[in-house]
Amino acid sequence: MKAILLDSIEQDLPVAHRDRKILYWLSTVDHKAIGKLYLLTALLFFVIGGAEALLMRTQLAVASNHLLQPEAYDQIFTMHGVTMIFFVMMPALLGLTVYFTPLMIGANEMAFPRLNAFSFWITFFGGLLLYFSFAAGGAPDAGWFNYAPLNEEHYSNSPGINYYAIGLLLGGIGSVTTAINIIVTIMKLRVKGMSLKRLPLFVWMALVNSFLIIAAMPSLNAALSMLLLDRVMEAHFFNTNAGGSALLWQHLFWMFGHPEVYILILPAFGIYSEVFQVFSQKKIFGYVFVAASTVAIGLLSFGVWVHHMFAAGLGNTVNSFFAAASMLIGIPTGVKIFNWIGTMYGGKIRLTTSMMFAVAFLIEFTIGGLSGIGFSIVPIDWQLTDSYFVVAHLHYVFIGGSLFSVFAALFYWFPKITGRQLSERLGKWFFWLFVIGFNLTFFLQHFLGLMGMPRRVYTYQDIPYYTLLNLLSSAGAYLMGAAVIVLLYNIYRTLKGEVMKDQDPWNAFTLEWYADAPPGERNFVDVPVVTSRRPFYDLKNPHDRDYD
Amino acid sequence: MPFVWGNLLRVSPEIPLQSVLRSSSQQAEEINRITNYFFIAAGFILLIVALLTAYMLYKFRDGKKETSTKPLSSKWEIATIGVPSLLVAVFLYFNIKTINLVEPEYKNETPDVIITAHQWWWEANYPSANVITANEIHLPAGKKILLKLLAADVIHDWWIPQFGNKMDMVPTQENYLWLDIKHPGEYYGACSEYCGAQHAHMRLKVIAQNEEDYNNWLQQHQRPAMNTTFESGAQLFMTKTCGNCHRIGGTEAKATIGPDLTHLGSRKTLLAGLLENNIENLTNWIKDPQQIKPGAYMPDFHLDDTTVKSIAAYLNNLK
Amino acid sequence: MNRLMMKLTIGSEAIFFLCLIVAYLYFWRSGNFQREVAEHLSIKSAGIFTAILLFSSFSFWQAERNHASENYKATKLWLIVTIILGVIFLLGQGHEYYKLIQENILISKSEFGSSFYTLTGFHGLHVLIGLIILLIVLALTMQGYLLNKNSSAIKTVGIYWHFVDAVWVFVFATIYVLPYIL
Numbered sequence A: 001m002k003a004i005l006l007d008s009i010e011q012d013l014p015v016a017h018r019d020r021k022i023l024y025w026l027s028t029v030d031h032k033a034i035g036k037l038y039l040l041t042a043l044l045f046f047v048i049g050g051a052e053a054l055l056m057r058t059q060l061a062v063a064s065n066h067l068l069q070p071e072a073y074d075q076i077f078t079m080h081g082v083t084m085i086f087f088v089m090m091p092a093l094l095g096l097t098v099y100f101t102p103l104m105i106g107a108n109e110m111a112f113p114r115l116n117a118f119s120f121w122i123t124f125f126g127g128l129l130l131y132f133s134f135a136a137g138g139a140p141d142a143g144w145f146n147y148a149p150l151n152e153e154h155y156s157n158s159p160g161i162n163y164y165a166i167g168l169l170l171g172g173i174g175s176v177t178t179a180i181n182i183i184v185t186i187m188k189l190r191v192k193g194m195s196l197k198r199l200p201l202f203v204w205m206a207l208v209n210s211f212l213i214i215a216a217m218p219s220l221n222a223a224l225s226m227l228l229l230d231r232v233m234e235a236h237f238f239n240t241n242a243g244g245s246a247l248l249w250q251h252l253f254w255m256f257g258h259p260e261v262y263i264l265i266l267p268a269f270g271i272y273s274e275v276f277q278v279f280s281q282k283k284i285f286g287y288v289f290v291a292a293s294t295v296a297i298g299l300l301s302f303g304v305w306v307h308h309m310f311a312a313g314l315g316n317t318v319n320s321f322f323a324a325a326s327m328l329i330g331i332p333t334g335v336k337i338f339n340w341i342g343t344m345y346g347g348k349i350r351l352t353t354s355m356m357f358a359v360a361f362l363i364e365f366t367i368g369g370l371s372g373i374g375f376s377i378v379p380i381d382w383q384l385t386d387s388y389f390v391v392a393h394l395h396y397v398f399i400g401g402s403l404f405s406v407f408a409a410l411f412y413w414f415p416k417i418t419g420r421q422l423s424e425r426l427g428k429w430f431f432w433l434f435v436i437g438f439n440l441t442f443f444l445q446h447f448l449g450l451m452g453m454p455r456r457v458y459t460y461q462d463i464p465y466y467t468l469l470n471l472l473s474s475a476g477a478y479l480m481g482a483a484v485i486v487l488l489y490n491i492y493r494t495l496k497g498e499v500m501k502d503q504d505p506w507n508a509f510t511l512e513w514y515a516d517a518p519p520g521e522r523n524f525v526d527v528p529v530v531t532s533r534r535p536f537y538d539l540k541n542p543h544d545r546d547y548d
Numbered sequence B: 001m002p003f004v005w006g007n008l009l010r011v012s013p014e015i016p017l018q019s020v021l022r023s024s025s026q027q028a029e030e031i032n033r034i035t036n037y038f039f040i041a042a043g044f045i046l047l048i049v050a051l052l053t054a055y056m057l058y059k060f061r062d063g064k065k066e067t068s069t070k071p072l073s074s075k076w077e078i079a080t081i082g083v084p085s086l087l088v089a090v091f092l093y094f095n096i097k098t099i100n101l102v103e104p105e106y107k108n109e110t111p112d113v114i115i116t117a118h119q120w121w122w123e124a125n126y127p128s129a130n131v132i133t134a135n136e137i138h139l140p141a142g143k144k145i146l147l148k149l150l151a152a153d154v155i156h157d158w159w160i161p162q163f164g165n166k167m168d169m170v171p172t173q174e175n176y177l178w179l180d181i182k183h184p185g186e187y188y189g190a191c192s193e194y195c196g197a198q199h200a201h202m203r204l205k206v207i208a209q210n211e212e213d214y215n216n217w218l219q220q221h222q223r224p225a226m227n228t229t230f231e232s233g234a235q236l237f238m239t240k241t242c243g244n245c246h247r248i249g250g251t252e253a254k255a256t257i258g259p260d261l262t263h264l265g266s267r268k269t270l271l272a273g274l275l276e277n278n279i280e281n282l283t284n285w286i287k288d289p290q291q292i293k294p295g296a297y298m299p300d301f302h303l304d305d306t307t308v309k310s311i312a313a314y315l316n317n318l319k
Numbered sequence C: 001m002n003r004l005m006m007k008l009t010i011g012s013e014a015i016f017f018l019c020l021i022v023a024y025l026y027f028w029r030s031g032n033f034q035r036e037v038a039e040h041l042s043i044k045s046a047g048i049f050t051a052i053l054l055f056s057s058f059s060f061w062q063a064e065r066n067h068a069s070e071n072y073k074a075t076k077l078w079l080i081v082t083i084i085l086g087v088i089f090l091l092g093q094g095h096e097y098y099k100l101i102q103e104n105i106l107i108s109k110s111e112f113g114s115s116f117y118t119l120t121g122f123h124g125l126h127v128l129i130g131l132i133i134l135l136i137v138l139a140l141t142m143q144g145y146l147l148n149k150n151s152s153a154i155k156t157v158g159i160y161w162h163f164v165d166a167v168w169v170f171v172f173a174t175i176y177v178l179p180y181i182l
Ligand code: HEA
Pocket: A145, A261, A262, A264, A265, A307, A308, A326, A327, A329, A330, A331, A333, A334, A335, A337, A365, A366, A367, A368, A369, A370, A371, A372, A373, A374, A375, A376, A377, A381, A384, A385, A386, A390, A393, A394, A397, A398, A401, A402, B045, B049, B083, B084, B085, B087, B088
């Protein structure tokens, strides 16, 4: 079997202090260690953001509840949204990307290891700063998209929103530098024979996604800079009492905000593409279509932002244009869904926890996606915008799409990262508890939206069915909470548990499984010459190798 | 705050079941038509995805004996692109059709009512009759009217589910909304753009009346406040600086920072649907506004009970 | 590798400045910029400094060419020229700011103030960063580092420096030229 030797990692990298734990984690530039740091950060903030969610659901459990004062509730729902988007999903997906991209393309490091470390730490610091606001006299309280002029000194005079701005600026810089790093890595460090046509789909999505990040973040940074100038130096950009504009903020924010939500789903699509292949024991159906539709989604996602502003009174012509663009996105996304189904067709499906999350995703994400298409129809959006229907939509896509992918990846790659295998029995418990809780919480919110309940209300009056539906919704949230505790216990127990014997428990296809589990400081000494999209599969089945 | 289950504030004007699917206006009817089509199409798509997934899981399990299946052809791709494209095209057409039916572009028609949203209450101005009122908005049923929507501070949003479409109220911008209410009656809604601490208690109530009731109401509200009795309360209202924020027609209280109180007594609710309008709620509010509606822009004046009582009596009498 | 990295970086930066320019134009009418510009800004002096910045791009290009042809003395010379020109540009901008503040045009006074200082300020910041990098490069070359054909450092910095100059051309066109052609 031919194999090519890799020259080892760049020589002059700082030696990581392996002997002294703290110092090691602070000083390491190893993409695997940094990937782990990202994942741990995401887990930490997920528990915090989830705890905030539980607080919200407790407050909303019954009508006219006085557990939380309005000020408290407003800070909590804002921090929940910001945390989950910028400090849970972003680090989780970027973490998986920096951990596995080099391994999957047969490289020993990222293109710029030091930059990689910098990116993580600045993101992490951004998160800390954001939460410091609680101690500094009040967290941001104007919602995650922080509309003007409510975000101005005059209407929100606690320092919270300054921390929001600075925290997200730092996080944004981190994401952009990471994205650049990923692109260069993929472009320059692929092992011999791995043409773009043979890139694992996860890497494909990571590539497209990085371009989205680079193109989307700047408009947020611009908006945040203006906001800071407004609040600190009394500039007039969003100060409607002095010639400023409320809609400029919305345009700049959503020019970032909509691509952002796809930034949180594309890597997920990548993960699912790998998981469906391995656990159907069959190579992907329609590789080209899946890759191409990703590019289509990426391009379209920059032409739809006004669908968050349909009710702002921009006129029918503008609205119709952006409605069209938004609906079109359904088509490439559908292509993906059906190609994954096609991948299962004729396969030998193994319903591991990882695969179960992938299968659940097909249904949940279609629900969320379809409600999205509903919103992209302007008159329907006019009815349902800013109601709980939106809350339902965004959680179906975020949780049923992005979060499920992280869970699927966790169960699929945990053995590779730690050399230990998560308990499938506990995994199944976790899956059912979480999925049932999830649907209980958020499916009912569709009805609340249809029954006229606006979002972001700290309490509601005793209107027929409101209390009932909200109470059940809160119950679902607690089920999810229980599920997460099961997951945490599963992880803890597994890390205490014994190392697995089999280096390749899933009988996987791609190069990361060719390295040891867990991989050494230096990922590969040698890598098989890549002649197809499933190099590791070829290596294991010399007689039945693919030729594309 | 102690954890208290249930309802502290008495909200006796029971709000009936809300639903976007009950249409009480021309606009809502149009919207519901496309909404229904959409739900059908969406359900159909979801069903297909679910059935296909179920089939794969049932048919192609590991360990099951090899069922020889011929691989999917490229017909699959064509179908999965073609059908959705078709659906998208259809809905794009309905979409544009409905938009223009519901919200024809505004061409300098004169609005019938000018509604201004404040943190956290509604001001209604009837230019033709120069009537100003607050929170409970009277509109004529059975004719097409034009609302002009403004915001005094931050962004708010007009939403009455049974009337159909929302419309944001954006500071420094004028938005317009066509409305064709079908039947007289009371309709409920809420401010639907997050606007700060009391966004939750910025409920909206419209009283739709037939032509003549509406006109009677207008005439009745054109009259200045009549305060034959309760002179002392009237005096106190002025001396205790209430006039710096509130307007009471026919008195020297002319400010518009707070809701107009000229005919407060004739309203069913207080504070944008938060409380029933009766003498004790009124008294509690004036005594300690921050206790009733935390964050509201009306300070606590530490008035002694007798003062509060007589002011409340005065206001309650402003029919 | 470095060059690809720098290209992606400036790609991102370009979009950032695009947003700031859009914001500037967004307030054009309500802030009646036409008048403000006519009254307070002098296209002449700004034009001169623009020329200077553009020339610094040329001089850096010279540095790159000499570096490619292993003519390192000239390289250092042209680097120094570039830095001096960059400094002159910043001084010019500083002087303009000073003048405007005298005339009571402040970031907190009007939409024009806000937009103008933000746009030009962020560009100035990028020039400053560029100068710092250039100084580092110069120092290294003085100590004889980077002095071989296949060191990509100078070319990489070059991409950034030319970008900063290019951005200024657009800023200049937007702020100083547009009022005269509209
Ligand atoms: C992962 C994140 C994610 C994803 C993937 C999506 C996907 C989509 N979203 Fe969503 N969206 C959010 C996150 C996301 N959204 C968030 C967070 C908000 C709220 C922000 C806030 O206000 O706080 C939001 C809000 C939001 C709005 C504004 C609602 C409002 O506030 O008024 C709109 C309007 O058009 C919209 C549209 C869409 C569309 C058309 C898609 C499409 O991409 C969906 C495509 C997928 C499918 C369609 C299903 C699969 C396809 C098939 C099975 C084929 C058949 C399909 C057809 C024939 C159409 N989204």
